[in-house]
Amino acid sequence: MVVIKKSRYGDQELGLPRFARVSFSSLRSAQMDWQGQKRAEIVMQFMLVVFAIAGLGIGYTIGSFPTMMLTYAGGVVITALITVPNWPFFNRHPSKWLDPSEAERHPKPHLNVAAASKKKAPKHK
Amino acid sequence: MHSFGYRANAVVTFAVTILAVMCGMASLSDNFNSPSPTADVKVLNINWFQKQPNGNDEVSLTLNISADLSSLFTWNTKQVFVFLAAEYETPQNALNQVSLWDGIIQSKEHAKFWIHTTNKYRFTDQGNNLRGKDFNLTLHWHIMPKTGKMFADKIVMTGYSLPEEYR
Numbered sequence: 003m004v005v006i007k008k009s010r011y012g013d014q015e016l017g018l019p020r021f022a023r024v025s026f027s028s029l030r031s032a033q034m035d036w037q038g039q040k041r042a043e044i045v046m047q048f049m050l051v052v053f054a055i056a057g058l059g060i061g062y063t064i065g066s067f068p069t070m071m072l073t074y075a076g077g078v079v080i081t082a083l084i085t086v087p088n089w090p091f092f093n094r095h096p097s098k099w100l101d102p103s104e105a106e107r108h109p110k111p112h113l114n115v116a117a118a119s120k121k122k123a124p125k126h127k
Numbered sequence: 128m129h130s131f132g133y134r135a136n137a138v139v140t141f142a143v144t145i146l147a148v149m150c151g152m153a154s155l156s157d158n159f160n161s162p163s164p165t166a167d168v169k170v171l172n173i174n175w176f177q178k179q180p181n182g183n184d185e186v187s188l189t190l191n192i193s194a195d196l197s198s199l200f201t202w203n204t205k206q207v208f209v210f211l212a213a214e215y216e217t218p219q220n221a222l223n224q225v226s227l228w229d230g231i232i233q234s235k236e237h238a239k240f241w242i243h244t245t246n247k248y249r250f251t252d253q254g255n256n257l258r259g260k261d262f263n264l265t266l267h268w269h270i271m272p273k274t275g276k277m278f279a280d281k282i283v284m285t286g287y288s289l290p291e292e293y294r
Contacts, residue, residue: 039128046138054145062156065202067273074149078142086134 029088038092046085053077153203154275160201166194166266166282168211174245176257176294184257186250186289189243192228192266197238199270207232208269213250213287215262225250227264259291 034042053074061070128134174187192211199207210229217223227246232238267281 033129042134043128043137046134047141050138050142050145054149058149058152061153062202067153067202070149070153074146078138081142082135082138085138086131088131 034088034092035096037095042085049081150274157201162198164196168192168264178255184252184255188246191243193241195239197235200235203272205271205273210267212265213262215260217256257289261288
């Protein structure tokens with residue numbers, strides 16, 4: 003199922019090709035689905051640790067402290083670019099909410115029957 | 128991790144925490160360094176040796192200080208602070224330490240040095256005990272790291288003495 007979101011500017015005005023209008027629409031939405039959130043967290047932790055170990059290893063072997071810092075800083079930027087925006091591959095399992103028209107056909111039961119009878123009793127005294 | 132701001136905050140916080148761990152490990156790596164420094168100091172001349180109006184002895188020396196401290200430097204060294212102190216004993220004090228000269232070495236290339244100088248700081252006693260005094264010249268150094276623990280050590284050189292009479 004393909005979701006085409008309507009924006010104020012309209013994808014046609016941006017001149018994006020058809021596949022971009024369709025797949026990167028998730029970037030404009032702030033919410034990731036649950037599976038995507040879990041994936042994003044794991045990817046973030048893994049990448050940061052890997053870049054830290056790489057930086058430490060390269061810096062110690064070469065004997066250059068700035069090399070370690072720059073390697074790690076680059077790694078942090080790459081991790082942020084992959085993990086933070088709401089990319090489409092984080093939205094492969096969208097939550098299936100109940101359709102509003104279906105919900106209306108099964109109204110919530112009223113629970114104020116007991117409260118109504120209590121109110122009536124003092125009046126009829 | 129449900130919004131942009133939440134994920135951005137998580138990335139930044141975790142990245143800074145890991146940075147702290149990296150700095151700790153960089154400091155620990157300094158323990159693997161086994162330094163072998165050498166130093167030699169010659170007192171070339173006693174320029175003058177007087178009792179000052181306030182009653183304290185003072186002496187001026189010309190020194191030749193040569194040292195090779197390049198093995199102290201690691202990848203995590205910012206600079207090495209080195210100073211030369213005269214150490215001796217008096218009836219009032221069990222140990223007197225008077226700093227005569229200091230310097231800052233900022234790179235391994237400058238760590239092997241040779242300097243011919245008078246004492247940068249005054250060699251003054253608390254009292255007038257310096258006549259005929261035997262003293263040690265000790266080269267102290269502090270290895271100041273880029274991150275983490277600072278190491279300090281010294282080399283003691285013995286066998287120096289001051290004249291019996293004022294000059």
